[in-house]
Amino acid sequence: xxxxxxxxxxxxxxxxxxxxxxxxxTWLEGTTPISKADIEAQLPIVxxxxxxxxxxxxxxxxxxxxxxxxxxxxTLSTEMSTYxxxxxNITNGITxxxxxxxxxxxxxx
Numbered sequence: 001x002x003x004x005x006x007x008x009x010x011x012x013x014x015x016x017x018x019x020x021x022x023x024x025x026t027w028l029e030g031t032t033p034i035s036k037a038d039i040e041a042q043l044p045i046v047x048x049x050x051x052x053x054x055x056x057x058x059x060x061x062x063x064x065x066x067x068x069x070x071x072x073x074x075t076l077s078t079e080m081s082t083y084x085x086x087x088x089n090i091t092n093g094i095t096x097x098x099x100x101x102x103x104x105x106x107x108x109x
Contacts, residue, residue, distance in 0.1 A: 001050070005042035008049075009034050044097075051100035055091060063087050066108070079109035 002022055006013050014031045018024035022040070027033045066084060070076050076084075086106035094100050 001043060001046050002039060004046045004050075005039050006034060008042050008046060009038060048097050048100070051097045052091065052094065055094070055100045055103065059087050059090050062105075062108075077109065083107070083109055 002017055002020055002025075006015060006025075010031070012031075013034070014027070014029035016026045016028065018026075022036055025033075063084060066080060068074070069080055070084070083106050090103055090105070094103070
């Protein structure tokens with residue numbers, strides 16, 4: 001996660017990090033070092049980004065499982081349409097890692 005925090009601050013940063021230890025960063029290729037405080041400040045943001053990425057991946061898999069029902073030669077039931085819309089809306093209002101990790105998934109009809 002430290003690596004992702006560094007790259008969020010400077011996407012072009014060149015560095016190595018030993019044992020994922022923030023005190024073991026070696027800056028390479030003339031990269032301006034980033035302060036430990038700045039890196040640590042990014043960690044909650046990176047954690048949230050990762051939680052949202054996981055949430056969206058699961059949501060996308062669940063929608064994909066029902067895509068065949070939404071083809072033009074299929075009649076999509078109201079219940080299935082509601083389910084798919086609920087999945088598309090699942091990320092609305094999510095602002096914390098806890099919320100992202102504890103969503104209530106709609107029940108597939």
